[in-house]
Amino acid sequence: MNRLLTSMRRFPPLVLCILASLPINASESEPAQVLTTNTSREAYTQAVTPLTAEQRQHFVQGRSLVRQSWIISPALDRDTAGLGPLYNRNSCIACHAKNGRGFAPDGPAESMRAMLVRLSLPGQSATGSPLPHPHYGDQLQEFGAPGVIAEGRAHIEYEETEVLLNGGEMVRLRKPSLKLSQLAYGPLPDDLQTSARIAPAIYGMGLLEAIPDSTLLALQNQPKPGKIKGRVNMVWGVEQKQHVIGRFGWKANVATLREQTASALAGDMGLNSSLFPHGNCAAKQTACQAAPVSGNPEISTAQLQQMEFYQLALAVPVPRRQHHPLVRQGALVFRQAQCAACHQPEIKTGEFLRLSALSNQTISPYTDLLLHDMGPDLADNRADFEASGSEWRTSPLWGIGLAKQVEEKIGFLHDGRARTLLEAILWHGGEAEESREMVRQMTPEDRRALLAFIESL
Ligand code: HEC
Numbered sequence: 339m340n341r342l343l344t345s346m347r348r349f350p351p352l353v354l355c356i357l358a359s360l361p362i363n364a365s366e367s368e369p370a371q372v373l374t375t376n377t378s379r380e381a382y383t384q385a386v387t388p389l390t391a392e393q394r395q396h397f398v399q400g401r402s403l404v405r406q407s408w409i410i411s412p413a414l415d416r417d418t419a420g421l422g423p424l425y426n427r428n429s430c431i432a433c434h435a436k437n438g439r440g441f442a443p444d445g446p447a448e449s450m451r452a453m454l455v456r457l458s459l460p461g462q463s464a465t466g467s468p469l470p471h472p473h474y475g476d477q478l479q480e481f482g483a484p485g486v487i488a489e490g491r492a493h494i495e496y497e498e499t500e501v502l503l504n505g506g507e508m509v510r511l512r513k514p515s516l517k518l519s520q521l522a523y524g525p526l527p528d529d530l531q532t533s534a535r536i537a538p539a540i541y542g543m544g545l546l547e548a549i550p551d552s553t554l555l556a557l558q559n560q561p562k563p564g565k566i567k568g569r570v571n572m573v574w575g576v577e578q579k580q581h582v583i584g585r586f587g588w589k590a591n592v593a594t595l596r597e598q599t600a601s602a603l604a605g606d607m608g609l610n611s612s613l614f615p616h617g618n619c620a621a622k623q624t625a626c627q628a629a630p631v632s633g634n635p636e637i638s639t640a641q642l643q644q645m646e647f648y649q650l651a652l653a654v655p656v657p658r659r660q661h662h663p664l665v666r667q668g669a670l671v672f673r674q675a676q677c678a679a680c681h682q683p684e685i686k687t688g689e690f691l692r693l694s695a696l697s698n699q700t701i702s703p704y705t706d707l708l709l710h711d712m713g714p715d716l717a718d719n720r721a722d723f724e725a726s727g728s729e730w731r732t733s734p735l736w737g738i739g740l741a742k743q744v745e746e747k748i749g750f751l752h753d754g755r756a757r758t759l760l761e762a763i764l765w766h767g768g769e770a771e772e773s774r775e776m777v778r779q780m781t782p783e784d785r786r787a788l789l790a791f792i793e794s795l
């Protein structure tokens with residue numbers, strides 16, 4: 339007691355006050371570790387270290403909520419109620435299995451199990467967002483609670499083409515086209531804009547959020563080879579109530595991880611929160627508007643923050659086989675073929691107060707989080723804030739080599755059309771056309787090396 343008093347006397351009250359409000363870092367001396375060596379099916383579910391006891395608790399609580407299967411209201415168990423009245427799936431991990439990526443159906447008879455379809459009318463809302471349809475909103479919900487009819491069903495049909503590579507290998511590509519059926523809220527106009535998107539993986543999100551805006555602007559302004567440009571998407575930040583740089587979603591169409599989480603809760607599962615208090619009923623969906631809700635909000639701010647924290651703290655798999663000669667050759671080919679101009683091999687995070695383990699880390703996300711014009715074959719022809727119909731955010735490649743190990747069924751590219759990494763590369767066009775041609779024309783040995791390198795990430 340005496341000692342405490344003397345030490346208190348050494349600090350004026352203001353300093354004590356500041357000390358008390360600093361995050362308690364249990365293991366100040368322990369170096370931050372944002373990569374995981376886990377290569378099992380749990381590779382994408384590991385936490386960065388160190389976490390304080392309190393952070394560990396948030397991580398575990400957030401994990402339960404991300405894995406939670408929600409049920410339709412009204413229900414006896416209010417803790418798990420709130421699904422719908424319109425929804426796509428009943429849990430986050432139904433689409434992001436084991437925190438990994440989704441996939442596309444293999445033909446028109448299969449339903450969408452880990453993807454969704456965004457909808458809009460031509461034009462923009464006052465904030466610059468895509469213009470929702472008055473009866474269907476901005477996303478097709480394929481399921482409804484009793485008494486609330488599902489909006490319709492989405493199917494994908496494919497047309498196959500072949501690409502011949504130097505060395506004689508023939509690769510079959512499948513070009514998807516979207517068909518909507520059983521439309522329950524009236525016909526959709528001919529100029530309806532759609533965008534079918536698979537679920538991307540959700541590890542490493544905190545590190546992406548910890549990249550300073552100034553770094554993204556510097557990447558945008560940095561000279562790049564050939565036709566390659568790249569620019570940030572400016573999107574409406576629902577929390578910030580102003581335009582900010584977008585980072586999440588296939589078109590960098592969402593500002594923050596918290597907003598992404600709240601918008602998934604509302605849009606994909608029909609759970610409202612302080613950020614999206616009105617769930618996902620479209621302006622003219624009266625049965626949806628009148629359906630029971632299980633609380634207002636259905637997700638508390640504390641729950642939303644726990645789900646956000648869980649994802650913030652998810653570690654990224656450490657690259658493997660980095661000294662293998664084929665992988666080393668592949669790393670070289672990756673740079674020669676200009677992949678690294680978009681898929682950035684090295685970025686530094688800034689100060690990140692919410693989770694200090696993420697601060698000032700040199701990371702290898704293999705993305706610049708910038709939009710690139712990928713040409714007409716990949717275009718969805720649906721603008722999303724400043725992203726045009728043919729622009730997409732460079733996909734992060736970290737951890738991608740373990741995707742198949744984590745989940746057998748996976749797809750690549752925004753609509754999951756690519757079944758393999760090579761197919762994904764061969765769809766690159768627009769700013770990445772030269773890159774794709776280099777891959778097509780390189781020796782089979784170099785191509786094998788390139789793929790071995792991506793598999794090692
Ligand atoms: C119906 C399938 C589905 C469900 C359910 C779903 N997601 Fe997603 N998720 C997606 C799709 C599709 C995208 C890409 C959205 C876009 O591009 O606009 C996405 C994007 C994300 C991203 C951004 C990843 C990145 O790389 O930018 C995060 C984070 C995320 N979801 C978290 C969640 C959480 C948390 C939940 C549960 C509350 C959830 N998702 C539920 C399909 C789903």
Ligand code: HEC
Pocket residue numbers: 566567588672675676677678679680681710712716730731732733734749750751752753759762763766769770773774777788792
């Ligand atoms: C001009 C920028 C650019 C260049 C150059 C580029 N990419 Fe990409 N890459 C992208 C974008 C943007 C996407 C997302 C496209 C989509 O989903 O429609 C992507 C997607 C991918 C994917 C699929 C990732 C996923 O999560 O599904 C792989 C694999 C890939 N690129 C590898 C490469 C390789 C290898 C090279 C070099 C031969 C390369 N890229 C060159 C921008 C680029």
